Amino acid sequence: MAFDDAKHPLLSGLRDPPHQPEQKIGAKKRYRRCKSAPATDILLKKNHAASSPASETIVGKVHPAFIQVIVLLAVYLGIGTTCFCLVKNQIKGKKTNGILDAVYFCIVTMTTVGYGDLVPNSVTTKLLACAFVFTGMALVGLILSKSADYLVEKQEMLLVKALHIHQHVGMTDIMKEIETKRVRYKFLMVTVLLVLLIIVGTVFLSTIEGLNLVDSFYCVCSTITTLGYGDKSFSSEGGRIFAIFWILTSTICVAQFFLYLAELNTEHRQQALVKFVLTRRMTTLDLEAADLDDDGVVSSAEFIIYKLKEMGKISQEDITLVMEEFEDLDVDQSGTLSVSDLTLAQSPPHGSKV
Template sequence: MLGHFNSIIPLAYNAAKRTKLPMAANDPKETTIQSSNATSVAANRVFPSTIRTVLPDLKKLGMYYAFYTVVATLSLSVLMNHMRGHKTNNFIDSLYMCVVTMTSVGYGDLFPGSVVSQLVCSVLIAGGMLLFGIVVKIAAKYLVFKQQAVLLNSLHVARKIGPTDALNEIETLSIDYNKCIVSLFVMGVHFVVGIYVLCTVEEMEFDNAFYCASSTMTTVGFGDVSFMSESGRMFGMIWIFTGTSCVGQLFLYIAEVYTDIEAKKFVKWVISNNVIDRNEIKAADDLEKDKVHRAADFILYKLKDMGKITQEDISSAMKDLGVDDRSVFDVIPSQSSEKKTTTVILPSKNL
């Protein structure tokens, strides 16, 4: 059946050449061979995991954060005399201010008090936003590569066990919410630990500690309550960075769940489009015994049924070729395409 379909390619090539369509620039035999080879490679490919794909970017991101922290801390340490606000230890205050600036929390308990310090802080703020942009880029790349891996692996499975069985397998798959639940739990624990330290080390009332923890983890940082002691700021350096990271990771996992849901729908749609209803083929063969309907007939039928071409287009083309245009269109009702019985497959690897 596919041999008859492949015979259409030279015909389409010649027609395209006469009408000067773009596809005429390629040799049909060469295109067919390349397509077949590409499909074979894709079918035998072991797709890399998404984590391994973004791991080099994560390593670079860690280097960027380390470089930013060193440069910002040294710069703020030199300019600490130009800073205003509550001070404790020069190095601790510099590192603490670096983290607060980088995470965009911005309490305001330490702030620049001269033109030079304001310029330096402006550069550090821009650097922090640049790092945030890199994080967003890596997160987007992770989601896109995961969606691609899901699609490619699903098609790989569909070629091995067949589209019908693959659809049944996909239907039984459930969306994994575990990472969202674990991330939410970790963020809750982190939130409680922050409140505890604020109450014990900073000696805040519970309501103020809760308020400070909330404004910090959401990067609002009003600044009316913050870490004021030396030991509190030492804890705050780590807690602020990890807290904002926990919130960002939770949002990433929520986006990942939504992506998985949409990817599942898309994969089902792609695989389902390779399935032709057995009733359509039986109806054609039973009503027209003297004709065998091949792949080309059903491809044209599907194109017409989807509204991509009209009967007039087909009749005109057949007339030019001197071929009778009575085909599968005369025996299969157009509404049959709405049925979803899935048994006979048109293999897509050679299409």
């Protein structure tokens, strides 16, 4: 699969490579695997530490981002509950308890479920509802981007261990499997959680709210998809206590489900593209496009860069930025980097004060 800009050199600043001694005919040049980059090595160590047995459950060490979301949610519900308690007489609908109804109204508003069982009935309450729906949606987005993803990742280790319960699998193998199948495991975890939430919600509505199974399932589906027709809702005091926790959890879980589904589809398409690029026959046009320095032959580095660009792993802009950094570090203009190059590049200019 050739790109439109494939015929243009990928590395505009590529210099002629230094002369290499001739190899014996028939000798096959071997390349060692590249050592892990320091930054990558640090990240892997952090991931390993985060997935250690001491913190592989939610009860373990809590991530700062998760704490931030909890604090923001508490502040939102605290302010919202106070405001709607003060104007509770200006909200019409079936009421149970002042504080409980205020918290319930906040949750229904921020998740955009909007049953209609509690409705603003004055200018003040309508303006408050408008303010809290936007801030609530922003908070839900923050929860999706930080805490929800974090909670799913915390359980990946347990899932992989459960799948290999009868096998002797080391921590390194588990980490590798999580890394290569991360999106798949996230999707599986969210799917299981979503099914459990649907079952729990249906059973609760059937037993506590007195709805039949069809109406209970119908109410669950209209809630978690934020459709919220309003003909069926949580009307009892116990039902609204349950709804405060269940609605927030289930609506966020559905959003994560479709997010991971989209990521899984994207990953499958990317894998299909990689397979196509690696299995298709190389043509003379590909050889010409991969020859970055126009010397008539394609080196291993040129071949790797060309294939990575075909796979969509890198772009022309990425290559240009990396080459600019290389040229800045290559002080002696030799086309290679050495310790002296790094020392000269990082030393302050002559005559300047440190």
